[in-house]
Amino acid sequence: MKRLAALMLSALVALPAIAKDQLHLYNWNNYIAPETVKRFEEFCKCQVVQTYYSDNEEMLAKLAAGAKGYDVIVPTGNAVQALIRGNRLQPLDRAQLPNIKNVDPVFLDTKFDPGNKFSVPYAMSTTIIGYNDEKMKELGLPTDTWAVIFDPKHLEKVKRRVTVLDSPNELFAAALIYLGYSANDTDEKHWKEAADLIRKAKPYWAAFNASSYIKELTVGNIWLVHGYSNDIFQANLDAQAAGRKFRIVQGMPKEGAVLAVDSMVIPKDAPRADLAHKFINFMLDGKNSAELTNLIGSGNPNMDAARYIKPELKALPAVFPPKDVQARLVQLQDLTAAQRRLRSRMWTEIKAR
Amino acid sequence: MHKRAPAWLGKWLVSGPPLLYLVVFFAVPSLIMVLASFRTPGEFGGLAPLVDESGAVDLTLDSYTRLLSEPLYAEIFVKSFWYALVTTVVCLVLAYPLATLIAKSERRHRDLLLLLVILPFWSNFLIRVYAWMIILGPNAALARAVNGVLALFGHEPVPLLFSAFAVLVCLVYVHLPFMVLPLYANLEKHDQSLLDAAQDLGASAWQRFWRITFPLSLPGVYAGSALVFIPAFGIFAIPDILGGPDDSLIGNVIKQQFLETRDWPFGSVLSLVLTVLALALAGLAAWIGQRGVGRLASGDA
Numbered sequence A: 001m002k003r004l005a006a007l008m009l010s011a012l013v014a015l016p017a018i019a020k021d022q023l024h025l026y027n028w029n030n031y032i033a034p035e036t037v038k039r040f041e042e043f044c045k046c047q048v049v050q051t052y053y054s055d056n057e058e059m060l061a062k063l064a065a066g067a068k069g070y071d072v073i074v075p076t077g078n079a080v081q082a083l084i085r086g087n088r089l090q091p092l093d094r095a096q097l098p099n100i101k102n103v104d105p106v107f108l109d110t111k112f113d114p115g116n117k118f119s120v121p122y123a124m125s126t127t128i129i130g131y132n133d134e135k136m137k138e139l140g141l142p143t144d145t146w147a148v149i150f151d152p153k154h155l156e157k158v159k160r161r162v163t164v165l166d167s168p169n170e171l172f173a174a175a176l177i178y179l180g181y182s183a184n185d186t187d188e189k190h191w192k193e194a195a196d197l198i199r200k201a202k203p204y205w206a207a208f209n210a211s212s213y214i215k216e217l218t219v220g221n222i223w224l225v226h227g228y229s230n231d232i233f234q235a236n237l238d239a240q241a242a243g244r245k246f247r248i249v250q251g252m253p254k255e256g257a258v259l260a261v262d263s264m265v266i267p268k269d270a271p272r273a274d275l276a277h278k279f280i281n282f283m284l285d286g287k288n289s290a291e292l293t294n295l296i297g298s299g300n301p302n303m304d305a306a307r308y309i310k311p312e313l314k315a316l317p318a319v320f321p322p323k324d325v326q327a328r329l330v331q332l333q334d335l336t337a338a339q340r341r342l343r344s345r346m347w348t349e350i351k352a353r
Numbered sequence B: 001m002h003k004r005a006p007a008w009l010g011k012w013l014v015s016g017p018p019l020l021y022l023v024v025f026f027a028v029p030s031l032i033m034v035l036a037s038f039r040t041p042g043e044f045g046g047l048a049p050l051v052d053e054s055g056a057v058d059l060t061l062d063s064y065t066r067l068l069s070e071p072l073y074a075e076i077f078v079k080s081f082w083y084a085l086v087t088t089v090v091c092l093v094l095a096y097p098l099a100t101l102i103a104k105s106e107r108r109h110r111d112l113l114l115l116l117v118i119l120p121f122w123s124n125f126l127i128r129v130y131a132w133m134i135i136l137g138p139n140a141a142l143a144r145a146v147n148g149v150l151a152l153f154g155h156e157p158v159p160l161l162f163s164a165f166a167v168l169v170c171l172v173y174v175h176l177p178f179m180v181l182p183l184y185a186n187l188e189k190h191d192q193s194l195l196d197a198a199q200d201l202g203a204s205a206w207q208r209f210w211r212i213t214f215p216l217s218l219p220g221v222y223a224g225s226a227l228v229f230i231p232a233f234g235i236f237a238i239p240d241i242l243g244g245p246d247d248s249l250i251g252n253v254i255k256q257q258f259l260e261t262r263d264w265p266f267g268s269v270l271s272l273v274l275t276v277l278a279l280a281l282a283g284l285a286a287w288i289g290q291r292g293v294g295r296l297a298s299g300d301a
Helices: A002-020 A034-044 A056-064 A077-085 A098-102 A133-139 A152-158 A168-178 A188-204 A213-219 A229-241 A273-283 A286-296 A337-352 B007-037 B062-069 B071-104 B107-122 B125-136 B141-152 B164-187 B192-200 B205-233 B237-242 B250-258 B264-297
Strands: A022-028 A047-053 A119-132 A162-164 A224-228 A248-251 A257-265
Touching (some): A034 A047, A119 A229, A133 A152, A168 A257, A224 A229, A229 A286, B107 B164, B125 B237, B192 B205, B205 B264
Parallel strands (some): A162 A224
16 A cells, blocks of 8 residues: 555656656647657657647637647648748757758748748648549549639539639639649739639539548549548548549649648747757658658658658659659748738638629 | 625625626627727738837728628628528427427426437537538438439439538537427426416417417527527538538638638627627517517517
8 A cells, every 4th residue: 555655656756757858749630650759759758749730720820829839830831931920930950950961952942931941841742633533534534634623614524523622722723723824823813813713613513622522532422622632642542441443543733733841840939949859850860751651642852751652652743743743833822911811802702602 | 693694695606607707708709809800910810010110000990891891791691691590490490399299298208308309419519510421422312312302303413412401401400409498498387277278268279379388488489599590690610511612601701711811800800790790689589588578478469
């Protein structure tokens, strides 16, 4: 009895010691392999506490409302830009990040963070077309062009079997690219053309959907989507696991597509910047970085990761874009407040009328 | 001699804390929104600084003039009003017989029946909404049966999922218990001898319902309607998950202002208008309820 009491007492004493070394990671859902977390915890002798978000805006809204205590966040390019300009990040100490040499220089020194003072690439995805191969073949529809999402001539054949992302930024980008403009075009006239294009295609779409289209593709309710490469990869894994006859395939539009590079950043008020640097350097190691790609089919900006990645994944252009595809990928810039208002007005009109 | 605390003190000690809790946590967020509604959105989210470098104070009516100058937002309020109204009416029509049945059933069965009404609350709201995706899916039995019947009449198949129908079905499903419970609480207290007397005086079943039971149940009807209408008016999750491309409601537009658009001031304005409309409607319902009861008491019902 006495021994038990002593044990409990020592546990109580030890508790704060365990609680002290914690890395608070604010991350996307399912965006790090569990075995990677485990190995990092062993390496740093600390505990990784994860909090999740499902889109950048949710994360930005939470930070803007005063959420604190995160050591590492993994925002997409335009959100990195918003955080830097909002003066919310602390500069990275390069001396503590020797593994940065593994990152493909193509993804460094971008407009979002010149010289990578605040951010290092973690993983990426593209916003592309996903489709049910059996149905598309049966209907004789092209799968390498945004026309299949926007042109009523094609849409007639897949009426109400199509979903597009419930995201004004992504959908306007795809429409602008299809119309031959840059995804980052901010000319109001071009936005109106894009809105018209969307409005004419809308009656053929089943829904604006950003959450359940993976499942709808998997069960065969939806045959064609405008969606994220990782999600489409996941839909195919699920379809195969469920023994479906069809496959869910990624289609890279020839007109180009949006590339989202998610980067690791350290907030200004991070309680443990030391652990944060350790974590970032750890994740820049090829093997650790590859584990995420093998798990969710994310694109990988890490040159050292290639040798650990499953060969069937390496062949996917959405995961490892070849040079010619890379040239057609665009990262979205953050919009100004006035531009966001205008886009919101157009989006509300599209969705409500 | 030992002095007893006055009765009013006891009453306030007991009812004060919950009252304070409700008032504070309604008033404070509303006040924050009132303040935010007169500001400009920050370039990177949040609000622009109250006083900028040049010393100009950031106070503006922009968000209000925008709401008034663009009929789009009024249209969406009207559309959301109709969705909420249809939900309330359908809930009332479905809940009334059920509440009556429970109120008239034997006492030992009542608890079980009430338990069944609140049973859905045992699982998460979102899971119940997602369940409707499966029930209404194009390959599910329901859609096949409906479209099978439609095909007999030479009608094209209709989608059930991702439609206004799906949104309304789910709105009714989620809110039905909020109508049943207050109706039951009211109906259970009715005095059977009133109906017996009416029958003795020759009133038909319909007359007994329409001239006695229904007027007496009005407070329950108003309470249930308010509990259904108000949350249904501002909902965003159900149209997000089950709605088609046209089923965006005011709740979705407000959510969009706080997330994608990072426009807190305009989101606050829309949200305040929603709050004021909901309060006004609840006030109206309460007023009509009072009048109805008053009229009843004065005997000219």
